[in-house]
Amino acid sequence: MEEHIRKGSAEKVQERVTRIQQLKEALREESQLEYNEAQERRRQLKEDHTRLIQEEVAKMERDLAQEQPPTESPQRELLVLSRERQVLVMQMEALRAEAQQAESDLQDQHHRHQTELHCLREESLQLQVFRAFRQVSEEQRKISEGRYRSVLLEAVQDAIYLSAQNQQLQAENKDL
Structure with missing residues (x-):
């Protein structure tokens, strides 16, 4: 009877340990998938911003090329500086958005790692309890x-x- 109780308890603990290991592996896989997705979002965001900025620069160059007369004048220089300022503002906004996305991804990843650390601590504690139970x-x-x-x-x-x-x-x- 005592042996049966011991085996039953040991089997339950082993089942829990196995389940924790499965959850840990699933969490790791999910974490990796989310990391890859976040990395892809940031890459796509950067590409979109780069494309928009390049389009704005091309538009600025077209507008300046079509302007009559294409001579150097204070008005033309003011227009060039104004357009360059617009491009710089777009670049700053793009960098700000990319930094915000990276910060958000970093916070999400930190939360996932905290969760994983919590699971690992629980697993370690359960294994210690199991070992102590087995020793007793x-x-x-x-x-x-x-x-x-x-x-x-x-x-x-x-x-x-x-x-x-x-x-x-x-x-x-x-x-x-």
Whole structure:
């Protein structure tokens, strides 16, 4: 009965450990997938911003090329500076958006790693509990086994003693 309880408890703990390991692996895979998706989002965002900025620069160059007269004048220089300023503002906004996305992804990844760390701590704690349980169980088994052997030895000694006493009484009965 005791052995069955020990096996049942050990099996439950082992099932839990296996389940935790499966969850940990699933979490790792999910984390990697989310990381890859975040990396792809940031790459796509950067490409979109680069394309928009290049389109704005091309538009600026077309507009300046079509302007009459294409001579150097303070108005033209002011227009060029104004357009360059627009491009710089777009670049700054793009960099700000990319940094915001990277910060958001970093926070998400930090949260996932905290969750994974929590799972690993729980797994470690459960394994420690399982090892302690197994050690206590083994010690109890040895103590029980020692008691059983001791009781068995006493029973054998009692049986030998009683057998000897019985033989002695039978011999005395014959004599009488």
